[in-house]
Amino acid sequence: MKRWSLSTRIVSGVLLVVILGLLLLSAAVGGFTRYEVTERLDNSLQEVAERLQAAVATRSHDLSNGSSIAWLPEVGPRTLAYQVMDGSGHVVLRSQNAPQDPFVRGGQTGFANVPHFRVYMAAPITGQYRVIVGEPMFHRREAMRRAMLISIVPMVVFLPVIWWLVRLIVRRAMRPLDRLHDEMRARGSGNLQPIPPLDLPIELISIQSAVNTLLARLETALSTERAFAASAAHELRNPLAALLAQVQMMGRVLPAGSEAGKRVDIIVDRTRHLGRTVEKLLQFSRASAGVAFRRDRFDLLSVLHVLVDDLEHNLSDGRRLVLTTNGIGHVFVRGDMDATGILIRNLLENALLHGNPAAPVVVVVGPDGSIDIANDCTALAPDTLARLTSPFVRGSTVAHGSGLGLAIASNIAGQMDASLLLFSPLAGSARGLRVSLRFPNAEVMTIPDDM
Secondary structure (H helix, E strand, O other): OOOOOHHHHHHHHHHHHHHHHHHHHHHHHHHHHHHHHHHHHHHHHHHHHHHHHHHHHHOHHHHOOOOEEEOOOOOOOOOOEEEEEOOOOOEEEEEOOOOOOOOOOOOOOEEEEEOOEEEEEOOOOOOOOEEEEEEEHHHHHHHHHHHHHHHHHHHHHOHHHHHHHHHHHHHHHHHHHHHHHHHHHHHHHOOOOOOOOOOOOHHHHHHHHHHHHHHHHHHHHHHHHHHHHHHHHHHHHHHHHHHHHHHHHHHHHOOOOOHHHHHHHHHHHHHHHHHHHHHHHHHHHHHHOOOOOOOEEEEHHHHHHHHHHHHHOOOOOOOOEEEEOOOEEEEEEEEOHHHHHHHHHHHHHHHHHHOOOOOOEEEEEOOOOOEEEEEEEEOOOHHHHHHOOOOOOOOOOOOOOOOOHHHHHHHHHHHOOOEEEEEOOOOOOOEEEEEEEEOOOOEEEEOOOOO
């Protein structure tokens, strides 16, 4: 599923609405501005024409000398042009920027659009002369364009400011949700304490309350499951240990090589196997119950040394463990030390149990604090390798095992935010299995050369 951000969606939605609103407003303002400017310019044009018509009516006797041009100073492309026509439709007086032919033919009073001009013909007052005043279209279009730009450009220029303000307001409004998110995310790493009061809005208080209720129930369930696992371990180990001791004592009093002695040896072997299976099931139960959610700082290398030393004292059939630290003295990580011991012990036991007895199990501590455990065995198929960390899944091996070792290790590694990777075959070989364990933010300390 594609991830998306609530703040980004809110900002995008608000900005989309604001931009569409501004566009509609700009179109409305542009249309209104065009209408108002046209109306004002037409009113001015009509007023000039009527005033000039009044002036021509009082001095109509001066226009009887034929066509003439009234030369006006500083006439430009924006200056009004006018014509005075007699009763026959001939131009008897015009400004130098007016054409020789009449702007319009006929005697209809009012506005008209002609090439390059918007004209108004004034109604005659007395006499036979009529006045036509024209405004250059260039000036009219320029006036409309400027008026519309003055109205619309500030809205467009203000868009970045609107975007910044909307984003600032949304981010400030989302801060309580971010705080709640951070608190809830921290609970995913083993902290099951209730979320403290965060001054949340009403819409988020119900979520906080529901999360706190869920955390309380989860803490109760995990505590109950841990208590059951511990109690079951105690109740099962003791009877099995007592049974094994009694069977071993029985074997000592029976004649060597007798049929009864052989059956006792079988019972001892099966009892030990049952004890190991019970131990693995209890470990798996503890791992599933969240045994590794603590975040204490401890030395991973010390745990590794203790486990390797312990297993070396109990090795048989010529099996060997080879530990290479590459000059690293300490690897400090955060997690549960006991759970880490269970994790690494299962990895080591799995490598010893299913590896070639003639080849050693090699444990290497990397420069980044990672631990690689490699053993010689038949290479595993990719589909088997992908399922090997599932419960009761085993590779192609004849060794007796429960199929829970890697499942326990994978479960604990996931709770500690560590990565557990499997590789088969080994690099440069057609055989073998390598398990790589990496903890986040490991603090590696090397041993000085003079020590």
